[in-house]
Amino acid sequence: MKQNIILHKNSKTVNTTIQLTGSKSECNRALVIEALSQGRVKVTNVSDAADAVLLANILRNQESGVRNQEVVTAADEPATENSQLATEVNIGPAGTAMRFLTAYFSLEPGEVLLTGSERMKQRPIGILVDALRTLGADITYAEQEGYPPLHIKGGFEQRTDTVSIKGNISSQYITALLLIAARLPQGLKLEIEGELTSRPYVEMTLSMLQQAGIQHEWEGNTISIGNQPFSETSIWVEPDWSAASYWYAIAALSDEAELFLPGLTAYSLQGDSVITEIMANFGITSQFKDGGVYLKKEPKALGRKDFNLIKCPDLAQTVIVVCAALGHEATFTGLETLKIKETDRIAALQNELGKMGVKLVEKDEVYTLDCSGKFIPEKMTIATYDDHRMAMAFAPLALVIPELEIEDYMVVEKSYPAYWDDLQKAGFSLSQPFTKA
Ligand SMILES: O=C(O)C1=C[C@@H](OP(=O)(O)O)[C@@H](O)[C@H](O)C1
Numbered sequence: 001m002k003q004n005i006i007l008h009k010n011s012k013t014v015n016t017t018i019q020l021t022g023s024k025s026e027c028n029r030a031l032v033i034e035a036l037s038q039g040r041v042k043v044t045n046v047s048d049a050a051d052a053v054l055l056a057n058i059l060r061n062q063e064s065g066v067r068n069q070e071v072v073t074a075a076d077e078p079a080t081e082n083s084q085l086a087t088e089v090n091i092g093p094a095g096t097a098m099r100f101l102t103a104y105f106s107l108e109p110g111e112v113l114l115t116g117s118e119r120m121k122q123r124p125i126g127i128l129v130d131a132l133r134t135l136g137a138d139i140t141y142a143e144q145e146g147y148p149p150l151h152i153k154g155g156f157e158q159r160t161d162t163v164s165i166k167g168n169i170s171s172q173y174i175t176a177l178l179l180i181a182a183r184l185p186q187g188l189k190l191e192i193e194g195e196l197t198s199r200p201y202v203e204m205t206l207s208m209l210q211q212a213g214i215q216h217e218w219e220g221n222t223i224s225i226g227n228q229p230f231s232e233t234s235i236w237v238e239p240d241w242s243a244a245s246y247w248y249a250i251a252a253l254s255d256e257a258e259l260f261l262p263g264l265t266a267y268s269l270q271g272d273s274v275i276t277e278i279m280a281n282f283g284i285t286s287q288f289k290d291g292g293v294y295l296k297k298e299p300k301a302l303g304r305k306d307f308n309l310i311k312c313p314d315l316a317q318t319v320i321v322v323c324a325a326l327g328h329e330a331t332f333t334g335l336e337t338l339k340i341k342e343t344d345r346i347a348a349l350q351n352e353l354g355k356m357g358v359k360l361v362e363k364d365e366v367y368t369l370d371c372s373g374k375f376i377p378e379k380m381t382i383a384t385y386d387d388h389r390m391a392m393a394f395a396p397l398a399l400v401i402p403e404l405e406i407e408d409y410m411v412v413e414k415s416y417p418a419y420w421d422d423l424q425k426a427g428f429s430l431s432q433p434f435t436k437a
Pocket residue numbers: 024025026096169170171172175197198201313314337
């Protein structure tokens with residue numbers, strides 16, 4: 001059952017140490033690499049993020065041939081005595097896992113019906129399916145053309161080594177293909193058409209493959225990976241910088257803040273570590289020492305007004321909510337992909353910021369905050385739209401709004417299950433709303 005939570009924060013001071021769980025993005029890549037490496041690569045510091053835990057269960061249970069799921073017949077192929085049975089794999093709301101597994105199950109022998117939550121069935125996957133079909137994969141749509149669920153008959157014979165793919169919809173399609181590339185008999189030459197969105201995520205993939213012994217070349221718009229073996233190695237998953245962004249937001253909305261986040265380094269594979277630069281504009285200093293990062297709030301006039309978030313879309317809600325709370329009328333670009341994430345994040349932000357009189361106005365793909373009608377309500381209830389980042393990005397508003405209610409608070413489990421416990425540790429008080437019997 002979906003439940004709400006009410007947040008209060010009396011003092012505007014925070015001073016604590018928060019140990020963040022492993023990065024969902026790094027962990028999901030590492031798990032796929034581990035599975036593809038046939039026992040050579042081991043993942044350590046597996047994330048507590050529900051999406052990563054689910055992916056680990058699916059991939060690590062495969063040897064038994066069970067994949068931890070019920071065996072069903074694919075919807076587009078009624079059961080007959082001769083038809084093969086497909087194993088149903090349900091990845092819920094995990095977009096990254098959906099995309100990575102589409103490539104993975106195309107490669108590995110076996111038949112799978114890969115499905116997810118209702119929202120997952122609205123998140124496009126046609127670009128990836130087309131690319132895999134060009135390579136030779138056998139994938140059919142079990143419901144709507146271009147969207148999950150997918151019926152995948154694995155173990156395809158490779159037809160070509162060269163595939164062209166649009167870069168501006170989701171980098172996850174590109175990562176999915178790169179992850180399996182070294183196991184393709186002919187390797188892969190991936191030509192990226194047009195602009196590449198979320199580029200640091202592709203760089204993260206290539207770096208992690210390199211850690212596992214897989215070499216690549218990236219020349220112009222083409223990434224090439226030859227058929228090659230994985231090395232014996234272990235991959236340690238760094239703490240999650242996207243999760244760290246909520247602590248930067250908390251610091252930005254506090255009067256005094258001193259926080260220590262162990263395990264985070266300046267040389268992260270995660271593009272979201274750019275939160276250190278973004279939040280420097282809000283007076284938050286980041287000092288890397290003792291194997292982690294110290295955040296400190298320093299008095300500073302708000303400067304920067306333009307934020308291009310094309311490389312770090314998961315920071316959009318964090319940064320936009322902080323700007324709204326501070327009445328900082330900034331403009332944002334690079335937000336095009338937000339409409340196909342866990343929810344339409346643009347619409348969700350517009351609705352929820354509207355509850356404090358702030359507008360997020362779009363013109364020619366430039367989004368501007370209009371704070372002219374901004375007010376601070378005594379109580380505000382935030383809808384979260386099955387999106388963990390809506391809950392986590394709005395919670396810091398408890399530092400400015402006396403009573404903040406967050407709907408369906410358990411949604412944070414997707415990437416940061418300990419979020420509410422950590423807020424309590426930082427001095428936020430949490431209570432369940434009174435519900436009539
Ligand atoms: O590869 C990844 O781990 C991710 C890539 C990004 O998606 P897009 O490439 O679709 O923007 C990001 O939003 C998502 O949370 C994680």
